[in-house]
Structures are given as C-alpha cells and as structure tokens.
Amino acid sequence: MKMKRVLFIGFGSLGLFVGIAGMCGWSGARVFRRIMNNELRVMNGDFKLFKWCISGVPVIGDIENLINGKTYYVLLQNNYELRATGGFMGSYAKISTERGIKEIKIQDIYVPDGQIAGHVEPPYPIQEAFRIGNWWLRDSNWDPDFASAAATVAWFLDQGGEPSADGVVAVNQLVVLQLLKVLGPIEVKDYGKTVTEQNFYSLAQTNAEWGWFPGSSGKRDFLGAVSKEMIEKVKKINLIGLINLIDLMNEQLRRKQVLVWMRDGQLETAIGRLGWGGRLEDEWDKNSDYMYIVESNLGANKANCCVTRLIDQEVSGGDEKVTVTWKNGGDYRHPLPPVFWGGDYRNYVRVVIPSSHNVKAVKMGDRVLRKAGPEDFATANSLRQSMTDDMYVVEPRGELQIIGFWVIVSVGEKVRAEIEYKSVRAGEYKILVKRQPGIEGFDYKLTVDDKVKVDEFVDQDIWIK
Incomplete structure (x- = not known):
C-alpha cells in the first residue's frame, strides 16, 4: 500500500511537471509570435502564464522592459573577413520595440558612416592598413573585449544619426548558416532565388561586391530581402521548431558566435554571469x-x-x-x-x-x-x-x-x-x-x-x- 502511494505521488508529480512544462512551452510559443508581430498585450493570459514561467530567469525575466520602447542593433559580421569580435560589420539590423518588435530594418554600415562629422583618431594598425586618416563605424569593433567594442560601436551609431542603442548583439555568418539549417531553404521572391546554407555566402557576397560603391544598396537590399523572408518563416514556426531555434541560439551564445552587450548595468552584469558578454576576463580566476x-x-x-x-x-x-x-x-x-x-x-x-x-x-x-x-x-x-x-x-x-x-x-x-x-x-x-x-x-x-x-x-x- 505504501509503495502504491509513493508511485502515485511520484507519477502524479511527474504528470504535473510535464503538464506545467507543456503549458509554459505553448504559452511561450504564442508570446513569441505576438512579440514578432508586435501584438503583445501584458494582460493577455498567455503572457501572464509565460511571465510566471520565466520569473527569476536572468535577463528574459524582465521581458516587459526588454521589448518596450527599446532600440537594439544586431551587427551582421562576416567572419571570412575576421575582426576582433568575429568579423567585418558589413551591415546591421536595427530593431525597434514597442510592446513587441515594431520594426526590423537592415542597413549598410556605410550609410551612418557617411553622416559622421569631425575627426576620430584611429588605432594605429587601422591607419597603417587603410591610410585614410580617420576611424569609422565599419572598423569600430576593434577592441578584443566585446563590452568595450560594443560601447564604441554604439557611440559611432549615435554619431551617425541612429537612435541611442539600448543593446548591441554581434552575430557571425556562421550562425546564419546554422539558422538556415533549422529553418530550411528561404525563398527570396524579390530576387527569384532560393537561399540555403550552401549558397548564402556566395549570393550575399555577389550582391555586396559586384558594382559596389559607398552608399550602394545591393548588399543591404539583398540581406534585407533574405531577413524579411526569414522573419516571416520564424513568425510561423511551431513549438518544436521554436525549441530547436532556442537550442541553436543557446549553443551559439555558449560558443560565443553570438555576443551581447546591454547599456543597462544590471542587465550587462547578468549577461556576464551567463557567459554571453565576451569580456576579456570572463571565467578567468586571475590566479591561473x-x-x-x-x-x-x-x-x-x-x-x-x-x-x-x-x-x-x-x-x-x-x-x-x-x-x-x-x-x-x-x-x-x-x-x-x-x-x-x-x-x-x-x-x-x-x-x-x-x-x-x-x-x-x-x-x-x-x-x-x-x-x-x-x-x-x-x-x-x-x-x-x-x-x-x-x-x-x-x-x-x-x-x-x-x-x-x-x-x-x-x-x-x-x-x-x-x-x-x-x-x-x-x-x-x-x-x-x-x-x-x-x-x-x-x-x-x-x-x-x-x-x-x-x-x-x-x-x-x-x-x-
């Protein structure tokens, strides 16, 4: 009798746990779609349940604040042209939020560069390599400490006329290829192309460098078209796909192919504890x-x-x-x-x-x-x-x-x-x-x-x- 009671309690607890986990997963998927479609309402039942599920979780536990009235920049880094934080910043995505994602806009790095007035003294290797007598946004992810580099990038963006950055995320091309594995082929209707992990780099570079000149829009337009179709695919992703997507991003954050900086000091501290911040001294005990x-x-x-x-x-x-x-x-x-x-x-x-x-x-x-x-x-x-x-x-x-x-x-x-x-x-x-x-x-x-x-x-x- 005692054994039956133990088994009943054990299986009952397991069933309750699975049920709660399932509800959290489904509510999370629905909240994710609403965020992507700028339809989030904090009084919504799904949001209340999801908020309860993530209470106490570092960074995302403050989701209401993260996605309301903030501007984030995602640096699209080409690791075939390696730089200190992962790669050359050919383009970036500006994400505006208002109770969800209000707008995602892809921009060529040279556009705000052209708006920066005055002189900024460059690091000596950048000057010796390019001999242009100035430091520009496109080369500003110079510091090997990502928090320092991201703050510099944010300053240059501000000087180039962009809204003040609440956060900067660096994403390497390696991650985009992994993302295409999860999402599958992307039909880019505007270009009549099907983008896969095998041809993404070649297509992006062809549109970026053939006939390129400062201010040209080939790269921005192509990446913008690809991003638009990828976002539409993400909006419709099912729960299993969302779990795979979260697993992928967690793995890339752990491997530091995605790095994060937040202007808010408390959030930045939490990111450092998670190992996502790319600071030089992260994880080092200073005695070894x-x-x-x-x-x-x-x-x-x-x-x-x-x-x-x-x-x-x-x-x-x-x-x-x-x-x-x-x-x-x-x-x-x-x-x-x-x-x-x-x-x-x-x-x-x-x-x-x-x-x-x-x-x-x-x-x-x-x-x-x-x-x-x-x-x-x-x-x-x-x-x-x-x-x-x-x-x-x-x-x-x-x-x-x-x-x-x-x-x-x-x-x-x-x-x-x-x-x-x-x-x-x-x-x-x-x-x-x-x-x-x-x-x-x-x-x-x-x-x-x-x-x-x-x-x-x-x-x-x-x-x-």
Whole structure:
C-alpha cells in the first residue's frame, strides 16, 4: 500500500511537471509570435502564464522592459573577413520595440558612416592598413573585449544619426548558416532565388561586391530581402521548431558566435554571469595562466575563407613559449568573384596574457621584433603611412596585457610567430585558453614540463588543469 502511494505521488508529480512544462512551452510559443508581430498585450493570459514561467530567469525575466520602447542593433559580421569580435560589420539590423518588435530594418554600415562629422583618431594598425586618416563605424569593433567594442560601436551609431542603442548583439555568418539549417531553404521572391546554407555566402557576397560603391544598396537590399523572408518563416514556426531555434541560439551564445552587450548595468552584469558578454576576463580566476589570441584581417578581403592556425604552447618551470603557425590555403592572391573571395592575409594579431608575465621576445619566422617605444608614437596615428611590421606593442589592460604585431600570410604560404615570456607559476599548472569568435577553432598542443597535457582541436573556451 505504501509503495502504491509513493508511485502515485511520484507519477502524479511527474504528470504535473510535464503538464506545467507543456503549458509554459505553448504559452511561450504564442508570446513569441505576438512579440514578432508586435501584438503583445501584458494582460493577455498567455503572457501572464509565460511571465510566471520565466520569473527569476536572468535577463528574459524582465521581458516587459526588454521589448518596450527599446532600440537594439544586431551587427551582421562576416567572419571570412575576421575582426576582433568575429568579423567585418558589413551591415546591421536595427530593431525597434514597442510592446513587441515594431520594426526590423537592415542597413549598410556605410550609410551612418557617411553622416559622421569631425575627426576620430584611429588605432594605429587601422591607419597603417587603410591610410585614410580617420576611424569609422565599419572598423569600430576593434577592441578584443566585446563590452568595450560594443560601447564604441554604439557611440559611432549615435554619431551617425541612429537612435541611442539600448543593446548591441554581434552575430557571425556562421550562425546564419546554422539558422538556415533549422529553418530550411528561404525563398527570396524579390530576387527569384532560393537561399540555403550552401549558397548564402556566395549570393550575399555577389550582391555586396559586384558594382559596389559607398552608399550602394545591393548588399543591404539583398540581406534585407533574405531577413524579411526569414522573419516571416520564424513568425510561423511551431513549438518544436521554436525549441530547436532556442537550442541553436543557446549553443551559439555558449560558443560565443553570438555576443551581447546591454547599456543597462544590471542587465550587462547578468549577461556576464551567463557567459554571453565576451569580456576579456570572463571565467578567468586571475590566479591561473591565460591565453587568448585575437586576429584582425585588415586586408580588405575575405582571406579567412582559407586560413587555418595551429598553436603550440610549451611551459617549463617559469618559462613559456607560444608558437602560432598560420596557413593560407587560398588559390588566388587577389579576389576573383564569384569564384574566390580570399587573398593574402594581412593580419594584426593580439596575444592576451596575464600582466604578471614578462615578455622576453617576439619573433616572426627568423626575425626578432623590437618592442615599440614612445618614439614610435610621437606623431598622431592618423599620420602614419607605412606598416611597422618590425615591432610589437604591449598594451596594459588591468590584470592582463595585450601584445600586438603584424602577421602577413601570402596565398599558399605558412608563417610562424613565436612569443616567449617569463611567468609566475605556483603549484599545479592551470590555464584558460580562449577561442576567438568568428573562427570555428584551432589545433592546440600544450606541453608542461616535457609532458603533453593537451593535443586537440579547440572549438570553444577551455580550462586546462
């Protein structure tokens, strides 16, 4: 009798849990559709149930505030032209909310750029690469710390005449391809094309670069048409599809192919706790070693279609050496659209390590680079007219430091860089190794005191203990 009672209570509780979960799921799906159609009403029964279901959940628990009178910008980043936060920002989506999504507008990055008045001093590598004497919105996702980069992007958007940003989200092209897997082929009626994960990049680049000039609308119009059809498909998604969509976005947030910044301090703190914020010191305990290699393609091409990298780290006592080998597997030195979009890889690389480490040497192949001094920056960055590929720069960043230098990898070639430094080591060796947004991963080998601890493909941030 006692066993029957236990089973009854157990199955009854399970049934109640499944029932509540089901109601939460269905109410969530209906609320999602109303948000997408700008039809949300806070007194609606579905919304009340959904609000109860998500009460206490970080960030989305404050859904009423998130989707009412706010403006968000989604940066559409092309990771074939890698930048610090994932890729070159060719376009962006402006999302206006008013009790749901009021409007989604796709815009070319060059439109607000053309509205910015005055002079903004550029980081020195951007000036050395492009020699235009100014810093523009299109290159403003420069900082390897996403919170800093996003705040800079928001400032540039404001200067370009856009409404103040309540939040900035960076989405890499890799995510769009995964989204197409979930949604299936997209019929873009305005262009008479069917967009799939296989042809999306080629179609987007063809419309972006053929006959391109500043202010041209080919890329914006095509991405706008694709986005419009994708949004319509999302609006009609069923519960199973919505679950798959949420699972996909959660995975991409975890893998940092989607990064989020919020102007509201409390929301930004919550995002940091979830690991979505892309801050340099996220997840680091400050007592262990740390390594984050950040690349920026400043060659005005899509060379990252064909670039791979291998990282070999050796630790012996307090001596460390990191060797990075890049390979450019492209076939053409200059882009040949629509067949090939790559080219030589002009990469400004930044190696982020703890500030307690003492850099001994930085080498490019057989060349030993010199450490930059004040005399190298005696004049304004905007006046620089040549590439200083014979030096490395050390930038203090709190309890971290950033070592920056040029790496040029021509088509069909391999190039090796080495960084040697002294570290402060106490007890068992531990390290946080970060993977840059925009790349799928890299081959990584760690040898500690002549013993191989790791030899694998790293596709996300990892702790090694």
